[in-house]
Amino acid sequence: MVFTTPSWVPKLAIDPPDTVPISEFILNEAHGRYPLKSSRNPFTCGITGKTYTTQEHVDRVELLARSISKELGWLPNQGTEYDKVAGIFALNTIDSMTLAYAVHRLSGIASPANAAYSASELEFQLKNSSSTALFTCMPLLETALKAAKGADIPNERVFILEMPKQFSGDKSVPFKTVGQLVTEGARLPKLESLKWEKGQGARQTAYLCYSSGTSGLPKGVMISHRNVIANVMQFERFESLARKERPEGEKTEVVLGLLPLSHIYGLVVIAQAGAYRGDEVVILPKFELSSFLNAIQTYKISGLYLVPPIIIQLAKNHQACSKYDLSSVKFIFTGAAPLGAETAEDFQKIYPDWKIRQGYGLTETCTVVCATSFEDIWFGSSGILLPGINAKLVSLEGAEITGYDQPGELVVQSPSVVLGYLKNGKANKETFIDDTDGKGRWMRTGDEAVIRKSVSGDEHIFIVDRIKELIKVKGLQVAPAELEAHLLTHPSVADCAVIPVPNDAAGEVPKAFVVKASSVGLEDNDHMVAREICKHVEEHKARHKWLKGGVEFIDVIPKSPSGKILRRLLRDKEKESRRKAGAKL
Numbered sequence: 001m002v003f004t005t006p007s008w009v010p011k012l013a014i015d016p017p018d019t020v021p022i023s024e025f026i027l028n029e030a031h032g033r034y035p036l037k038s039s040r041n042p043f044t045c046g047i048t049g050k051t052y053t054t055q056e057h058v059d060r061v062e063l064l065a066r067s068i069s070k071e072l073g074w075l076p077n078q079g080t081e082y083d084k085v086a087g088i089f090a091l092n093t094i095d096s097m098t099l100a101y102a103v104h105r106l107s108g109i110a111s112p113a114n115a116a117y118s119a120s121e122l123e124f125q126l127k128n129s130s131s132t133a134l135f136t137c138m139p140l141l142e143t144a145l146k147a148a149k150g151a152d153i154p155n156e157r158v159f160i161l162e163m164p165k166q167f168s169g170d171k172s173v174p175f176k177t178v179g180q181l182v183t184e185g186a187r188l189p190k191l192e193s194l195k196w197e198k199g200q201g202a203r204q205t206a207y208l209c210y211s212s213g214t215s216g217l218p219k220g221v222m223i224s225h226r227n228v229i230a231n232v233m234q235f236e237r238f239e240s241l242a243r244k245e246r247p248e249g250e251k252t253e254v255v256l257g258l259l260p261l262s263h264i265y266g267l268v269v270i271a272q273a274g275a276y277r278g279d280e281v282v283i284l285p286k287f288e289l290s291s292f293l294n295a296i297q298t299y300k301i302s303g304l305y306l307v308p309p310i311i312i313q314l315a316k317n318h319q320a321c322s323k324y325d326l327s328s329v330k331f332i333f334t335g336a337a338p339l340g341a342e343t344a345e346d347f348q349k350i351y352p353d354w355k356i357r358q359g360y361g362l363t364e365t366c367t368v369v370c371a372t373s374f375e376d377i378w379f380g381s382s383g384i385l386l387p388g389i390n391a392k393l394v395s396l397e398g399a400e401i402t403g404y405d406q407p408g409e410l411v412v413q414s415p416s417v418v419l420g421y422l423k424n425g426k427a428n429k430e431t432f433i434d435d436t437d438g439k440g441r442w443m444r445t446g447d448e449a450v451i452r453k454s455v456s457g458d459e460h461i462f463i464v465d466r467i468k469e470l471i472k473v474k475g476l477q478v479a480p481a482e483l484e485a486h487l488l489t490h491p492s493v494a495d496c497a498v499i500p501v502p503n504d505a506a507g508e509v510p511k512a513f514v515v516k517a518s519s520v521g522l523e524d525n526d527h528m529v530a531r532e533i534c535k536h537v538e539e540h541k542a543r544h545k546w547l548k549g550g551v552e553f554i555d556v557i558p559k560s561p562s563g564k565i566l567r568r569l570l571r572d573k574e575k576e577s578r579r580k581a582g583a584k585l
Helices: 024-029 052-071 096-105 119-129 138-150 178-185 224-245 264-276 290-298 308-316 341-350 425-431 480-487 526-538 567-584
Strands: 044-046 085-089 109-112 133-136 158-160 205-210 220-224 253-256 282-283 302-308 329-334 353-359 368-373 391-396 408-413 440-454 459-466 471-472 477-479 493-503 507-516 552-555
Touching: 024 052, 024 096, 024 224, 024 264, 044 138, 052 096, 052 133, 052 178, 085 096, 085 119, 085 138, 085 290, 096 109, 096 178, 096 264, 109 119, 119 205, 119 220, 133 138, 138 158, 158 178, 158 308, 205 224, 205 264, 220 224, 224 264, 224 368, 253 264, 264 282, 264 302, 264 353, 282 290, 282 408, 290 493, 302 308, 308 329, 308 341, 308 493, 341 353, 341 480, 391 440, 425 440, 471 493, 477 480, 480 493, 480 507, 480 526, 493 567
Parallel strands: 044 282, 085 109, 085 133, 109 205, 133 158, 253 282, 253 302, 302 329, 329 353, 471 507, 507 552
Antiparallel strands: 205 220, 353 368, 391 408, 408 440, 440 459, 471 477, 493 507
16 A cells, blocks of 8 residues: 555645756756745854855855866866765855855765764765765864875865854864855856756766664765755645745744754755745754754744754753743754654643654655644654655565554655665665656665554654664564653653663563663662663553663763664673673673
């Protein structure tokens, strides 16, 4: 059974174009974006207030493209995109998208890298992507230079994205900045126009984004121009009803641009869909509670795009938050990791006027598959399918599931499903199913989901867990995310993660790693606190979900920058503990 978006959601007015690059689609009114003159300034620094108008942003893209062309010898209509790959290893800046679009203007590839990478991790991405230039920022320069050296990128091909002085300091370095390149571009001759043929946008890579690498080496995901264009259009149509009835002057938003623009969520949903809708994105380089709250108050931010760990921090720091004027906030939108229903309910009690929405997507679906609408919010749900997206549920045995409340792997079809993994035929064969009906490729998400009907009759998608992370207890499945959401309701638990551990009788049983809340005193006995936590589960969950593997207290739960729990590291820790215990025996 193929599931589709509800009939009341507006359909795409046109097929996503495949003859223009993303830069042209986002910045030119001919492709349906919000009028340039009526748009808000697309990117504003939340620290300094520095900003550019939409027209200035358009002009800076062109000028920067001229300078990059001169510096690197990249020409718009010569060579393939893989001859023109730019690595981007930086914190968020107001010129992050200026840079990406300048690279696209030259028919090149932007390859954003996780700002938390070590030098060796960045070096792997630079080599794997065949990057021949690197754009970074001052706080990351030391790591960037080590990686660039290992990837044979000379210093003259390293450039700096400017940041506020409290991040970059006053140190002078022998590298050109993006600002300097823009200034130099004004003195350079115009570039020739791109000469793209039909279908080029659908087959040409625009971004090389790398998977989080929770197991094995990160995989380079080849994202075409049309993939991004399609999802921007899908998300814009999905959101359009919420803005349709507003007065003309209120049809754009001021939204938060805190999440990394190296991650597909920040890159597509916040930065590019926001610009297309005429929104203003207030850029913050990283999460600090005071600067976060001050930005909301100063810029009257109405939309907060977040991840669950930040939402949990806001709930736990409610008193500090109450000192700021947050009355401008209309909604939060969370993704990248599940937000449990219990957590959402607790948060809603603190902020009863905020719409709490959730979305689901992957780098490989570039980006949003489903999202909560303003009209039908159901806590725990990842919402309804966006227009132009089809979905199926498939059992572990390969049978297609046709009913509600029956778990299966989520398989999706969309024009936003990516080209595939770079240099990884095995992963491509395991993940992607070729397009046979002209509606786009199918992608196996690896996520277990169920579909349930809301009171209004809409089909909502609930993500249960990663297929490979489900705990099998005597043949019964336990979803770590479900237990984690419940554990977070216990007053002694500040953060947690659940993994499977081997058990002779049951095969596997759940074990919880817990970060204790600050309210737990030093005098409290760990054994007693652990017992209380186990009892909390036993009173509310079925027997096979009980924490038979025990509770272990740790200082911090390892997570990726987007908030995904790195269970592999916890499994490795558990294996090592068991190995040492066995050695002692």
